Amino acid sequence: MITWPVPAPSLPEGVYSPLADAARAAAAAYGAARRRYPRQELAEEVATGADGTPTMRVDALVEAAIVDVIDAAQVNLLSEEAGFVDHGSAVTLVIDPMDGSANAAMGVPLSCFAGAVFRDGVATEALTVWLDTGRAWWALAGQPTPYQTTGRTTVDGSSIAMLRPKDNSREAWLRVASRVDRVRVLSTTCLETALVAEGSMDAFVDPGSDTHRIMDLAAAMVTLPSAGGVVMDVRGRPLEFDLDLSRRWSGIAAATRQLADELAETVVLT
């Protein structure tokens, strides 16, 4: 069993209620799952999600709690396991219920809830919660946040995080790692992009493995620009709200556009 408790999220005033309720429900469900199931059962694959990837028990339990909130609030949901839950609302919450679920199931204390509010297809607000500590990052589109990126413009000397190397990204991973001053792999995109927004890292990169779905990047797409940074795809494909969960990207979250462009060039070798 994982013995550490999962705290209630520390949410700021003013978060859109269904989004705040979803975050609280995710934390409560994750805490309950840890108390009830040992690591191996948290990690057990119990289904295949709407995005085509295996669903761990911990993913399923946390998402079920979020679906209950969404049903009560009568807003729409786009999520990796449930897919699109249509309540005929103009509001859709795009949510990654449990980002870093491999961490979450093992007890590595690096997993997140991340959600964004889309109104008629336009992102207006985002909330990221580091479930293991309750820390939250909140941003409104187009409005300044308390967070600010580092402002770094160059790969040389930078301190970044990357998605772990995969068969289709190993060379690019090493190329980027050899250039930067410091590299980390936390295995939770949503926490890593939040750390870029607050200025604790210069960038986060998927070096070309095309792992990201829209719910992995939606919160960052609001939070980073509000903090002075950018989110883009390494191959320049537009990041957009889409109900098609087969679409994938290789996201970059960076302190500046210049840094993002240089990282993309290092990955893709144009």
Added chain:
Amino acid sequence: MITWPVPAPSLPEGVYSPLADAARAAAAAYGAARRRYPRQELAEEVATGADGTPTMRVDALVEAAIVDVIDAAQVNLLSEEAGFVDHGSAVTLVIDPMDGSANAAMGVPLSCFAGAVFRDGVATEALTVWLDTGRAWWALAGQPTPYQTTGRTTVDGSSIAMLRPKDNSREAWLRVASRVDRVRVLSTTCLETALVAEGSMDAFVDPGSDTHRIMDLAAAMVTLPSAGGVVMDVRGRPLEFDLDLSRRWSGIAAATRQLADELAETVVLT
């Protein structure tokens, strides 16, 4: 400025007082440093440590607080900046005041205090504190702990953490990363080895860069065996208490001896 507070450590009953006091002093000093200095000033190199590596301001501030505790308790200290502080005691605390100081200075919430108690050169007790959350791992040599490793015996299918790749370890890094199921780089050996002890990861490896000094591994050398795991050097060099801070190792902390041996073979290619 880094805006998150540093909590007081949650220490169990029974920790050797000077070690507990040192951990509390480290957390208090790190919290005060964050409130007073912005990131760039925390990272500023203010001296060269006794181990020959640059000392950041945050390292210096935290270690100074620990030296005060050691002076009051009249035990000896072996630490990376101060070197050996001899009070003529039979007890020496081997301490890494701020493991993951690059994280700590940037605000990446992954940094630790780690200390071990040596009595006449024999390790008897260890305490690791994740400074950003206050979580603590405590172990007495030769006595069971509440932690237990995963028990995994094979590299294939394992979930591990590694020291970041360096110029002298890049090929071995990739070789190991290609074999395991999941790899992470948290940039704090002491937290990574504690997570191995509690069963949240199967192993942690420095794939041959010879980065570790005795204070990076001392706490793990007590904690891992008490939790059913092992700590060793990838090249089989004995890990031992030594006042010579120029000695370096490439540490492996693993759930089992078999896993440690297979990781070492993967790194060294015997």
